[in-house]
Amino acid sequence: MGVAAPAIANSHGNHVVVVGGGYGGAVAAKYIRMADPTVKVTLIEQNEYYYSCPLSNPVIIGIRDMEVQKWGYDGLKKHGIDVVIDTVTGIDAGSKTVTTKGGKFKYTKLVLSPGVEFNYAAIPGLTKEIAHTSMPHAWKAGPQTLLLRDKLAAMKDGEPFVMVAPPNPFRCPPGPYERASLVAHYLKKHKPKSKVIILDPKDKFSKMGLFRGGWKELGYEPNYIEWIPAAEGGKVTKVDAATGTVYTDMGEYKSSCINIIPPMTAGSIAVASGLTDKSGWCPVDLKTFESTLAKDVYVIGDSSAAAGLPKSGYAANSEAKVAAAAVVAALQGKPAPMPSYVNTCYSLLAPDYGISVALVSVFEDGKITKKSGGLSPSTASKAHRKQEAFYAESWYQSIMADTFA
Amino acid sequence: TSGMMMGADARAEGITAAALANTCAGCHGTNGVAVGPAMPTIAGQPAAHLVNMMKEFKSGERPATIMDRIAKGYSDEEITELSKYLATQKWGNNVANARLSMKTGTPFNQVDDALVAKGAKLHESLKCKKCHEDNGRSMEDDTPRVAGQWQDYLLIKMQDYKNPDMKVPQPKKMKKNIDNASLEELEAIAHFYASQK
Ligand SMILES: Cc1cc2nc3c(=O)[nH]c(=O)nc-3n(C[C@H](O)[C@H](O)[C@H](O)COP(=O)(O)OP(=O)(O)OC[C@H]3O[C@@H](n4cnc5c(N)ncnc54)[C@H](O)[C@@H]3O)c2cc1C
Numbered sequence: 001m002g003v004a005a006p007a008i009a010n011s012h013g014n015h016v017v018v019v020g021g022g023y024g025g026a027v028a029a030k031y032i033r034m035a036d037p038t039v040k041v042t043l044i045e046q047n048e049y050y051y052s053c054p055l056s057n058p059v060i061i062g063i064r065d066m067e068v069q070k071w072g073y074d075g076l077k078k079h080g081i082d083v084v085i086d087t088v089t090g091i092d093a094g095s096k097t098v099t100t101k102g103g104k105f106k107y108t109k110l111v112l113s114p115g116v117e118f119n120y121a122a123i124p125g126l127t128k129e130i131a132h133t134s135m136p137h138a139w140k141a142g143p144q145t146l147l148l149r150d151k152l153a154a155m156k157d158g159e160p161f162v163m164v165a166p167p168n169p170f171r172c173p174p175g176p177y178e179r180a181s182l183v184a185h186y187l188k189k190h191k192p193k194s195k196v197i198i199l200d201p202k203d204k205f206s207k208m209g210l211f212r213g214g215w216k217e218l219g220y221e222p223n224y225i226e227w228i229p230a231a232e233g234g235k236v237t238k239v240d241a242a243t244g245t246v247y248t249d250m251g252e253y254k255s256s257c258i259n260i261i262p263p264m265t266a267g268s269i270a271v272a273s274g275l276t277d278k279s280g281w282c283p284v285d286l287k288t289f290e291s292t293l294a295k296d297v298y299v300i301g302d303s304s305a306a307a308g309l310p311k312s313g314y315a316a317n318s319e320a321k322v323a324a325a326a327v328v329a330a331l332q333g334k335p336a337p338m339p340s341y342v343n344t345c346y347s348l349l350a351p352d353y354g355i356s357v358a359l360v361s362v363f364e365d366g367k368i369t370k371k372s373g374g375l376s377p378s379t380a381s382k383a384h385r386k387q388e389a390f391y392a393e394s395w396y397q398s399i400m401a402d403t404f405a
Numbered sequence: 406t407s408g409m410m411m412g413a414d415a416r417a418e419g420i421t422a423a424a425l426a427n428t429c430a431g432c433h434g435t436n437g438v439a440v441g442p443a444m445p446t447i448a449g450q451p452a453a454h455l456v457n458m459m460k461e462f463k464s465g466e467r468p469a470t471i472m473d474r475i476a477k478g479y480s481d482e483e484i485t486e487l488s489k490y491l492a493t494q495k496w497g498n499n500v501a502n503a504r505l506s507m508k509t510g511t512p513f514n515q516v517d518d519a520l521v522a523k524g525a526k527l528h529e530s531l532k533c534k535k536c537h538e539d540n541g542r543s544m545e546d547d548t549p550r551v552a553g554q555w556q557d558y559l560l561i562k563m564q565d566y567k568n569p570d571m572k573v574p575q576p577k578k579m580k581k582n583i584d585n586a587s588l589e590e591l592e593a594i595a596h597f598y599a600s601q602k
Binding site for chain 1 (some may be wrong): 433470
């Protein structure tokens with residue numbers, strides 16, 4: 001750990017370097033090895049342990065331990081993957097070299113899955129420092145998840161939980177609303193004079209009908225959740241960390257518990273390496289996920305601009321398998337195979353109330369085209385919602401094993 | 406070996422069966438071996454059973470929470486190919502799982518010995534063993550393997566079979582026997598099958 005492994009692949013061998021050991025990168029590394037165990041694969045990840053964002057919202061309301069979110073890289077080593085714990089500081093697509101704090105790695109193919117970066121400056125008054133101390137986003141699972149949990153626990157009954165939702169596109173479209181639901185569930189029990197105020201720069205959001213139907217059914221709306229869309233003054237103009245205040249055109253909101261989820265871009269290493277376009281995300285060929293800006297570099301997961309797929313863990317998993325198959329085919333001198341994509345996202349409105357969205361798509365006419373999918377029925381029974389909450393936990397266990405075991 | 410050989414069973418210009426099946430792994434686990442506690446393992450089940458399930462999910466004849474929405478995304482030919490592929494994968498169960506469930510600290514799939522013993526008797530007395538031979542391991546006549554399937558899934562399925570409103574397709578003889586069993590008895594059977602490796 002720490003010190004980079006021998007950096008240069010032997011001259012006759014192919015060397016695939018994967019950067020980022022999360023929902024996208026870890027799966028790509030594993031599925032390349034499963035498809036062709038002769039390929040040398042090095043996975044470079046900056047952290048020794050990965051904390052899963054999916055199901056981190058239950059941690060915030062104190063019904064789930066952070067330990068259950070924590071995963072290590074021993075399972076991937078068993079697939080013959082060289083795991084290097086180090087931070088990538090540069091990518092040179094010309095000389096096909098990845099530079100880390102501790103060394104240099106030459107690659108034949110590079111797979112990049114660095115997740116997201118936050119644009120703090122887009123919200124006047126917000127800085128990275130403030131996010132780490134007083135106004136956490138908790139949009140990367142880890143210390144901020146625990147900070148937000150502790151702030152919620154310490155919040156006085158009667159204070160609002162103020163959430164600033166991000167503009168599109170962003171990591172996990174239903175995520176802010178799942179969080180608001182679970183916090184409302186917590187407040188109802190523990191701080192009945194408080195409510196969640198969602199300040200939203202949008203006028204609609206993912207699974208909106210199902211969420212708001214559930215909010216009524218569960219008695220969250222209007223007493224425990226107030227959603228303020230852009231049209232009604234939801235857009236934040238500035239924040240003041242010293243006084244704990246969020247300002248909009250229509251008013252100001254004060255609390256000791258403020259959760260600001262800033263606008264997002266591709267991971268900083270992708271931006272710094274010139275792999276993003278004006279949108280702030282990485283354009284890719286949707287059949288292979290190879291960057292359209294740099295040959296032999298494949299960008300998957302939240303960082304990629306994959307029109308037709310959301311920025312979710314399941315989509316990152318699906319994209320990783322498409323890229324893995326494309327990389328292996330290319331190394332074997334074969335044409336890229338036809339991809340198949342699936343996305344599903346479960347959201348919990350309460351510990352025993354789950355809803356989902358599903359999507360099956362194919363590659364057609366250069367685009368990712370929907371074949372089937374959709375939302376949980378709006379009129380499902382309580383038993384059905386409970387089963388979905390149950391399946392959400394199972395989904396988590398299976399996808400984490402698919403990623404790390 | 407994983408059996409995932411890109412292109413090995415490719416249909417002309419189509420999607421390989423492996424590429425299709427790999428997208429299921431997010432829920433059903435790598436190569437169809439689920440980690441539980443409620444998602445079923447689909448690896449190594451009889452191809453005909455998988456085809457049947459998928460087609461009934463697709464048509465809406467078989468009630469589901471999510472598979473109906475997913476199965477509609479595949480052609481009948483793709484369903485056949487991916488089912489044949491999954492049938493060749495190794496059945497797995499009780500994947501070593503150190504993770505803890507929610508905050509309770511309870512490991513998954515804790516079979517209760519007393520319930521296992523009770524379930525073993527019911528497996529005989531309710532004549533389940535006529536079809537689910539060898540303590541549920543048999544896949545003769547394309548009967549799905551129930552031995553070592555996740556316990557919570559087995560119970561959900563049996564409750565659904567029993568629920569008259571859901572009208573789940575099922576063999577007549579099985580329906581009669583499951584209808585005769587109480588919820589407690591079905592729970593014991595779930596423990597028994599789940600305990601069988
Ligand atoms: C609260 C919340 C709930 C969510 N719930 C769900 C859900 O229920 N279902 C779902 O499908 N998705 C969910 N998501 C979304 C999901 O977490 C992301 O879409 C997913 O993590 C994206 O995978 P990724 O590989 O792109 O990025 P990540 O999983 O973030 O992985 C990126 C990795 O790259 C590493 N890295 C970055 N830069 C470098 C560098 N320079 N050098 C070395 N390593 C680097 C990081 O340390 C990290 O480990 C949720 C997200 C949030 C915030």
